[in-house]
Amino acid sequence: MEEGSELSLTIAQIVQRLKGSHLHSQIERQAKECLHQPEIKLESLKEDVRSFLKTSGWERQLQNAVYRELQLPPSHPTAPPEHLKEPLAYMRKAQASWEKRVLKSLNSMSTELGVPLARMRPPVEQKELTNKWNEMGTDEPDLTRFRPVYAPKDFLEVLISLQNPNHDSSEDVSVRSHWGLIQVPLNVRDIPQLRQAYSELNLTSGQLGIDDHAHIHPGIHKKLVLEQDSAAAQQYSRQGCSTGLRADLWALILNSTNQPQDVMHYEQLTAGVIQHDLLVDNLIYKDVKLTASNDDYYFVFEDFLYQVLLCFSRDTAVLEHFKYNSATPPKSFIQGVIPFHGFSMYVAPLCFLYNEPSKLYSVFREMYIRYFFRLHSISSSPSGIVSLCLQFERLLQSHLPQLFYHLRQIGAQPLRIAFKWMVRAFSGYLSTDQLLLLWDRILGYDSLEVVAVLAAAVFAFRAENLMEVTSLASAEAVLADLSTLKVMPLIQIFLFATAI
Amino acid sequence: MSGSGVDIQPVSCTIKPPVYLHIGDTKADAARSGVCVVDITLPFGKPVNIEEITFKNYYTAYVTVRLLRKNLGPEANAKWWTALRDLPLMDNPHTEGGSQDYCSIHRTQMQVEADHVSSVRLILRQPSSAWLTFGLEHIQIFPHTEPDPEKEVSDWLSDLTLVDQHPDLEGLPDPQTVSSSIQQMWALTEVMQTNQTTASIGRFDVDGCYDINLLSLT
Secondary structure, three states: OHHHHHHHHHHHHHHHHHOOOHHHHHHHHHHHHHOOOOOOOOOOHHHHHHHHHHHOOHHHHHHHHHHHHOOOOOOOOOOOHHHHHOOOHHHHHHHHHHHHHHHHHHHHHHHHHOOOOEEEOOHHHHHHHHHOHHHHHHOOOOOOOOOOOOOHHHHHHHHHOOOOOOEOOOOOOOOOOOOOOOOOOOOOOOHHHHHHHOHHHOOOOOOOOOOOOOOOOHHHHHHHHHHOOHHHHHHHHHHOOOHHHHHHHHHHHOOOOOOHHHHHHHHHHHHHHHHEEEHHHHHHHHHHHHOHHHOOOOHHHHHHHHHHHHHHOOOHHHHHHHHOOOOOOOOOOOOOOOOOOOHHHHOHHHHHOOOOHHHHHHHHHHHHHHOHHHHHOOOOOOOOHHHHHHHHHHHHHHHOHHHHHHHHHOOOOHHHHHHHHHHOOOOOOOOHHHHHHHHHHHHHHOOOHHHHHHHHHHHHHOHHHHHOOOOHHHHHHHOOOOOOOOHHHHHHHHHHOOOO | OOOOOOOOOOOOOEEOOOEEEOOOOOOOOOOOOOEEEEEEEOOOOOOEOEEEEEEEEEOOOEEEEEEEEEOOOOOOOEEEEEEEEEEEOOOOOOOOOOOOOEEEEEHHHOOOOOOOEEEEEEEEEOOOOOEOOOEEEEEEEEEOOOOOOOOOHHHHHHHHOOOOOOOOOOOOOOHHHHHHHHHHHHHHHHHHHHOOOOOOOOOOOEOOEOOEOOOOOO
């Protein structure tokens, strides 16, 4: 009975969220129009309309939309809204004070440089920008005075200082001694539990990209795209997506359509970019110039990156996700995400899949509000960066204790090296085809856990070399170049071949 | 779910301060207590039929609910019953999952009928030594209300023929006054249309730009 009432509560919440959405009005219109058809009879009106919607594919679209809504966590009726963002009070507090620091830094940059946070562009400038829209990379504005608001290592310091006031952190050495930097006791999964959860990655099951001629039939991916089945696509991408169909499969899993109203929305955003100039834009320019433009794989996409990121910083639809993001956008900002050093690397790999800006934008926005936002906000979510760091450290301590102890002794805490990989979900560190295989699994399992597992697997792979280093600098040197690594064999061996 | 449409008020009850149990001598308190008892007394002489108990968890791992029920009838003595034993609130007592969640216990989850209850006892357990303290907050008890009796045919027939229903306005002005003022506004626009000028209306800008110079958090 308790399950029944929970189910009806979930159903009521989803109906509430879908009511008034574009899909709702489309289905209503379709249902009204189908009444003209001769097959629909008055006596069995309900069933006939239902079967019509089923055969014409609208039921599938509704299923996809419901599936997407299920991603959001259910909430208790008495829980206040901030509880949905983040249930733990001390984490909310830490996130709030971190945000204050970032905002203060942004404000002081604005006053120091004399650049307003937002200003309307004069018409001459607007015309110039419209002409140059497809080649903004050639524009070389003076960005020397701008510096990134924060870098991942600043954020790491905040995470290290995170403490639960109710946690007993006495200094006694015990079974619970944790050698790592993260002090928060979150529930993270260990290898036996990961083996169960990630059973499709077993050494005995074929993975696309490794065992291409073996068990996987790309034909099945074609069928999924034709049938537009979101849930099945997610299940299949757990074993990797075939390169030719990856773009369609990801768009299907993320339920990111490219209908006329999406294109129009994107065009509205570009008009917004041309009309107003934000301080954040300069930060985006700077970040792209520093990271993506210097990368051998991504420099060709510089113009795309500007087109996507400048629009992203003006998209108020992103504000919706702050309901379940522990972060809060500042009140007088158009949209609350402040880019940090490396932010553009979230978009860069997607440029390999989508060449149309509005589609690229739509997929990136969906990936951001589902996964990437968790990598730079403080929360207790199992996909949050705090859980990922803790999971990485626990995996290392449990299964490579000698290595962890050695690195600790020489002053090279493993998290200090692995953090920058995890914050970017390995973008810019792996070669692109391997990165896309990793992101297949993020979408397939709807979780960022696999990023922490890969980080531990990389350490396990280079363990022999790491045991011989004697300083943090040489440890970093051993792990500096990951571009030759093959992601899936590493993960498979770490999860399924480690002795327990 | 409590209050489907109707706002049910929680019963006013006295929640006694939690009592932490120890083994043996309380002075030699080397280990922290792992069991806590919270007594809730309902108003004297007015036994309640409980619909739901809601609370906010604070690091409690398991909760047991005991009810003191007064039997009506010949033997009017009260007896303690266990309604729910060791309901898990945290997946893992050592980690944060569920540690600060809002929960509710519905009467259908209880193993005995939660009727004629005069006192509720919550026994909290937290076996892990990782936490300094544990307890429950914002405990509320909601009474069971009888559902409306089945409406007879004449009832909903009269509902159908009901004219002049006043919708719930929720602070909006009365439709009659709005429509009369709209008449006046329409007349005004007609006048404006016939006397058009070329004067500009003027916007709220300074020197033709909309500078936003300070970001605020409030």
